Amino acid sequence: MSDVIRFFGGQYIYGVGGDFAANLIAALSVNEHGEGIQINPSSNEMHAGFSACAQAEVDGMGFCLTTYMVGSxxxxxAAxxxxxxxxPVVFISGAPAESEVNQVAIHHTIHPNASWKAEYDNALEAFSALGMRVERLQGQRVEGHPNLAGQRFYQIVSEAYKNKQPVFxxxxxxxxxxxxxxxKLPSTLDDICCGSNILAGTELIVDNILDKLAQAKAxxxxxxxxLKHNExxxxLIISFADKFNIPYATTWFAKGLFDEYAPLCLGAYNGIFTQTTGREYIEQQVDYVIDIATSIFPQDSNIAFGTGTHKIERFDNKTLLKGGSLxxxxxxxxxxxxMEQNISPFEFTAPSQRGLTALSLQLESNExxxxxxxxDFNNLAQTLNDLQAQDASTYVYLPEVGNSYFxxxxxxxxxSxxxxxxxxNPWYGAMGTALPYARVVAQRIKSQQIAERAVVIIGDGGFHFQLNELIxxxxxxxxxxxxxMRNNVFHLGKSGDGAIYHCNDSEFDVHSLVKAYQGDSKTCTSVGEFKAYFKACSQQTGISLIEVPAKPIEARQSNELKLLNLYIKSQNGQAEAVKAWQALTQ
Structure with missing residues (x-):
């Protein structure tokens, strides 16, 4: 198992100990000879899973280890x-010995006391219900027959790698x-697949693209x-763009994969919600689009929440390259x-860096x-952009789902x-991922000794949900x-003033909490204060926290959220919202 995990690039496993996992921990952990894999403890099993997800995002594969049932x-x-x-995350769980699986209920099992039958497969069934490949490794069935558990472990892990899906x-x-x-493990990761591309028609596709490029001007x-797991x-794509001077934009879900400061990058595009200077060029000048590795099925939040304003989604002169092989x-x-073709470089000049005001489409603008x-949220991104523009070091942003995300x-x-x-976590597959993700990012930055900084953006709701990971x-x-960003409520999706929306208390002292973790903190109320302290934080070690008293009012929301709320109101038939939405989109 150790050999297989290392073959797939795993240097760390995130997990929580337990009795049924004790043998696994002993076998996998680094021994006195330096052999084995480092097992990083997490504050709970869910966070171990989230950290393994972040590991998959950053390293290409993620590994999580827990005990049976109560741990898995x-x-x-996270699954x-x-x-x-x-x-591609491998969730590994200890389990009862094969000799223990019988009609006697043991601890860790889900077993009503009136049942005639002991259930040992609940965890397998739970993960299977998510659409995952699941398996309990088996030992030798008959004396003299081979034990294939090692081979099966390799086959299941390789399936996760090839299909970019988790396994249990x-x-x-x-x-x-x-x-x-x-x-005997393959020589390289490339050798685990069927070799080269087995889909025919490459020449036809290339010829079609060449014909369309010959007729295109922009x-x-x-x-x-x-693309995120295929370096x-x-x-190749960026080399192609650079060689022939062709600009590129990403979907919202692919944000962060490429350098948005590069001359050819138009930023992340998502219809009316796009706040970058590349939007006008995309919607008014582009005459041919090569759509690469986007989702096969339309996803509402990736195509402007189904508002009908996503011009690329409805663009006629487009070649779709979805990627159908492993x-x-x-x-x-x-x-x-x-890359081998003789294509004349195109003429392209990056859009001028006008402020966001011209692109906010008559909503209250981000000055x-x-x-x-x-x-507050309405100028947070612009403030951080100003700081990043002045700083040669890269900020690796980790926003939590909610207002911070938008x-x-x-x-x-x-x-990076x-x-x-x-x-x-753009699909909101789970809440509470920012700090477990940031932990992995911060570890990698430290181990590689690179000039980058993990920057978490989080509301108080999300912060309280996961702050035990700070240890x-x-x-x-x-x-x-x-x-x-402190406003003391779960603001995104708030539909009333009930106690369920109030996630914090005005008496809570976050600075005392951060001090307990040997960190530094400060409350900043103005842009100037924020910039000065943020710069100081970038030079500090350990945990640095900036408390921003946010106001849960529309004027303080980001443009993206203002637009989304206006759209929802118009869909609900509110007359003023319908009128305002039509003015923006027609």
Whole structure:
């Protein structure tokens, strides 16, 4: 198991200990000879799963280890996230010994006391219900027959890697130290697949693209989130764009994969919700689109929430390259062939850097963040963009689902050495991921000694939900800046004033909490204060927290959220909202 995990790039496993996992922990952990894998403890099993998801985002594969049932079942939330985001995460659980599986109920099992039958497969069935591949490894069935548990472990992990989907594996505790038939691992990761692209028609596709490029004056590449685990294809696409001077934009879900400061990058496009300077060029000048590795099925939040304002979604002169083979080898073959072609570079001049005001389409505009302005969601992104523009170090943003998530789409991000400079959970597959994700990012930044900074943007609702993970920042001696947007309520989706929406109390002292974790913190109310302290945080070690007293009113919302709320109101038939929406979109 250790050999297989290392073969797929796993240097760490995130987990929580337990009795049925004790043998696994002993077998996998680094021994006195330096052999094995580092097992990083988490504050709970769900956070271990979330950290494994972040590991998959950053490293290409993620690994989580828990005990039987009481440990593995809390990971189903993280597993749902991995299914939704297409993350190859291997959830490993200890399990009862094969000799213990009988009609006697034992601890950890889900077993009503009036039942005639002991259920041992509840966890397998729960993960299977999420659409995952699940299996409990088996030992030797008959004396003299081979034990194939090692081979099966490799086959299941390789399936996660190839299909970019999570898997769940239970390991009976009496099998951990049992002898198994040895396996010979492939030479490279490329060798686990069927070799090269097996889909025919590459020449026809390339010829079609060449014909359309010959007739185009302003072509564009539109890049999707299926690229996020394929560094070779990402490099090929950017090389193609640079060689022939073709600009590119990403979907919302692919934000952070590329350097938005690059001359050819038009930012993340999502119809009317786009707040970047590239929007006008995309909607008014582009005459041919090559759509690469976007989702096969339309996703509402990726195509402007189904508002009908996403011009690329409805663009007629478009070539769709979705990627149908394992590890997108068909797309790699296409771009390798395109790079060999004699194409005249196109003329392209990046759109002028006008402020966001011209693109806010008559809503209350995001003005440039002045030093004496109150800091809030409406100018948070612009403030951080100003800071990033002045700082050669890259900020790796980790926004939590909620107002922080929507406001983060106006962030202009640099390329990170980690491959992702904006890392979140855009499908809301699970809440409470920002700090477990940030832990992994901060660990990688520290281990690689790179000039980057993990920056969490989070409301008080999300912060309270996961702040127990801060203990591991202290233990790991990791550096993080937390922008704590405090309004004391679950604001996104709030539909009343009931107690259920009030996630905080005005008497809560976040500074005392941060001090307990040996961190530094400050309350900032103005843009000037925020910028000054944020710069100081970037030079500090450990945990730095900036408390921003946010006001849960429409005037303080980000443009993206204002637009979404207006659209929802218009869909609900509110007359003024219908009129305002029509004015924006017609």
């Amino acid at each position: 079942l809390p990971c189903t939330s 749902a996230l991995a299914v939704t985001e297409g993350l 594996i239970e390991v009976p505790r009496d099998q951990v130290f049992a002898k198994t038939q040895p396996i 072509p564009m590449l539109y890049l999707g989130d299926r 070779k294809l990402k490099h 590890l997108e080898k068909d797309l790699i073959a296409i771009f390798e062939r395109l 440039l963040a002045r030093g004496d302005d109150d800091i 406001a983060s789409y106006s962030l202009k991000v640099r390329q 050495i980690l491959g992702r400079s904006w890392l979140t 591991h920042f202290l233990k790991d001696k990791s550096d993080v800046t937390i922008v704590y």
